[in-house]
Amino acid sequence: MTVVEADKDVRGRPDAQPGATAPLLQVEDLHTQFHTSRGIVRAVEGVSFSVDRGEVVAIVGESGSGKSVTALSIMRLLPRLTGKIPQGRVTFDGRNLLDLDDEQMREIRGRDISMIFQEPMTSLNPILTIGLQIKEPLQIHLGMSDDEAQARAIELLNLVGITDPERRLDQYPHQFSGGMRQRVMIAIGLACNPKLIIADEPTTALDVTIQAQILELMKNLSRKLNIALIIITHNLGVVARYADRVIVMYAARVAEQGPAEQLFHKPRHPYTMGLLRSVPRLDHPRGSKLETIEGLPPNLANVSTACRFAPRCPFRIPVCEQEPPLYPTDTGSLSRCHRHAEIAEGKITWSSLGGVGLNFAANTEAPVLSVRHLTKHFSVSGGLRGASGTVRAVEDVSFDIYPGETLGLVGESGCGKTTVGRLILRLEEPSAGEIHFEGVNLSTGSAAELKAMRRKVQVIFQDPYSSLNPRMTVGQIIGEPLHVYKIVSGRKQNEERVADLLENVGLRPEMAERYPHQLSGGQRQRVGIARALAMEPSFIVCDEAVSALDVSIQGQIINLLEELQRKFRLAYLFIAHDLAVVRHISARVVVMYFGRVMEIADRDVIYGGSLHPYTKVLLDAAPVPDPTIEKQREPRLIKGELPSHLAPPTGCVFNTRCPLASQECREVIPPLEEKRPGHFAACIKV
Amino acid sequence: MLRYSINRVLLMIPTLLGVAVLVFFLLRIVPGDIVEIKLRGDGGTVTQETIELERKRLGLDRPLINQFGTWMVGMATLDFGDSMWTERPVVTEIAGRLELSLQVAIMATLIAILLAIPMGTAAALFRDSWIDYTVRLITIGGLSIPSFWFGMLIMLTLLGLFNWLPPITFTPIYVDPVANLTQLIWPALAVGYRYCAVVARMIRSSLLEVMNEDYIRTARAKGVYEKLVVSRHALRNALLPAITVIGLEFTFLIGGLVVTEQVFNLNGIGQLFVQSVSRNDFTLIQGMVMLIAAFYVFVNLAIDLLYAVFDPRIRYNS
């Protein structure tokens, strides 16, 4: 440490003892506010935590709880005009970052602390080469010559597992896949050997198999180079696998923080307890109903002085009218709950919800929907270069869905899941194959039959916001199809039916007056469901219907979907990439890869005794929220990325990444065979 | 890239053909006759016979389709015909004036770009400060003040302050650069003002947008100097949409020139256009319209190619 830094430290914090024992980063009583036209948003209030050298700390919490703002405050990257830090101190390596001038802070960014952002697709500059973007911090902070920087950049790309780095350095971001861009971001983060890396949702935008590779890489590198890591995420599985310590944020404050093992096994705050119970889990037997935290987080522009979790807390007592401080607990954690001691003694627990389990009876009826040899090819033509080809988005897909049943459809992005959904909805014409809905062939059916089918097949989309017309009220959105399809007659009846539908999806009838932007994400998704229900469908395609929602809200929507299924005997095609969610809701599961079906079987068979190597890899890549299990696990086995659609692999499409692949796999396309009764797989080795 | 450029050049042929058909037949539909104007314009009395003879001599008596054919064949061999009024080749007529107009146009463009980039950048970086408000005021002026009015304002100011009047004759830049520049800087300023305003506003708004992009945050998080963040990371991206505007506005300059040349008493393409239209000089009008159309198409091509040079996503699109 230089003399100047030591001086500064003495001046800034006389009582501090800089040295090896002091934590690398110490955040104390941090307050961050945004001065917006609609008032002051207190995004972070009184947050304190510390990070030791080489330690991995995770910050979890719902969307809007202040995780990113905490990170940006440490980096002092808040929006200049609106973002303010009125109070607090951030001591990094003996210096209070909040006292530094802009130039001193700039020197620290990228050299001592680097940051990796959530969106790999937009976080790199599209018109500068990857090489320039990696070399930039090397030249700025370390004063390297161009040759030195080039050599170091090649070394870094090798380190993060990008092959052929010399050539890659001259390429531009759009020539890299999402996973590779995130590797480049990590390379940039590592460039100057920082002491701390802050990764804000580093893998949220990536597929599970890529997520596993990236996180593994980050963890190995941080261990090897003794770099401290702050991982911000909402995925509890990721936290369990990688974090030493966990900070749970709720509504701008720390709700609980402590060692990962303790926090997962002995949570001492009702919110943490609820969070852990509301995620569907691959490592637990499937519960009959997901337990949820009801309600919504408070609005940060105006919060009460009571415990912030009180409106959603089942253990609320009169004393909760006063906001609790952070109490030390028996587990060595800190908990912002008056009743932490009672929780520790086991006096209060979340009541088990029990509920009616879904009974999957044998399917003796005729299927509602059956799909045979469905194929969709898109022809693509390039721009200036004029390269063109065929994308085989869906190839020879067959399955049945029975009344009242949920069929899960899982796979990585780009595997054709959504296209299958669109083909069934007739938003896309199949290139080949047939779709039968309630016995009618959709490509040969009469106009009247097709019209009836359009009503009975509905869809719920991923993004609840963009799928609702912003200029219509909720009532109009739900009421419009009722009117168009003449399901009810007259205004009065229409209103009654809308109120009825809103009640079915757990919204108050007054909501009919609101506009979509006045609703939360979960509420919008409920409106989307109500709109689908209005048509009295028998079959609904749910395309990533809960993927954009927070854990606690996601559980509420899944429960709603199950309840409606029982009530109206709906069949669902549930398309999702989250394996645990699919497992929870589905009776049978289809696994797709690169346009083809790899495996179809009953849910418990897929999750308990899958045959196909791809399914195994997929399940292996998904971390479960249990640090004990996760820390004992072998490193992931999946390698590589999705092949290009313009140069598809010959033979089995999975052979470029399959751990069992042999020469034969490159020659024959394995057919989807019934390996055991009701269990289909497309692999020659099983 | 090369194949793409060749394709684009070949695509120009049908576009220009369309323009040719349109201008040729539109001109014949519009009432007015060059021979009438030429021979009877100043109140002279000429017999109908003389007029018929003159029409015959100019080939105006032939069927339209024949006239069109002759014109097209001529153009294919780069012969644009003779002006019906002066009877000198169209090419000669235009060439004599093109130099001046082109120089004004290029100077206007340079002024516009050189002023617009710093103005737009400063306004975006110091958003809502007095700098921003000043730039916004200036640019709103540029959009709302017609260029001829602004030109006259300049003229009157120069006359009032320095007793300066625009010279009657044009001095080419290679003859006397100082005389040339003092003569042309003012009209260039007059037409360049609007141009500059449009480009500056474009740069301001696209820079504001770019500064909110994730990759700017990444650059800052890397500890890149703020100056470099702006010049290397932000401005380059923000200039992409500005290129389109610069190109489009360049072609619009012609319109501004028509009036400004009158104001500054410049004998350029603009004046030639006005003259030839008032005389119904078909061949000359046709020649000039074709020139402007070709120019327009070329500028568009240049924009696209420039875009590809600046934006790797277009260059490597596969």
Ligand SMILES: Nc1ncnc2c1ncn2[C@@H]1O[C@H](COP(=O)(O)OP(=O)(O)OP(=O)(O)O)[C@@H](O)[C@H]1O
């Ligand atoms: N630039 C800004 N101006 C005003 N308010 C902001 C700004 N950035 C964030 N906020 C508010 O600050 C609060 C905390 O936001 P933050 O981005 O830290 O949440 P988060 O925990 O990272 O959520 P997510 O999981 O969605 O990333 C939110 O209420 C958000 O609306």
Ligand code: SF4
């Ligand atoms: S303080 Fe009260 S309301 Fe808040 S979390 Fe604890 S029990 Fe619930």
Ligand code: SF4
């Ligand atoms: S066929 Fe071969 S490559 Fe394909 S999944 Fe089976 S073992 Fe792997």
Ligand SMILES: [Mg+2]
């Ligand atoms: Mg965030």
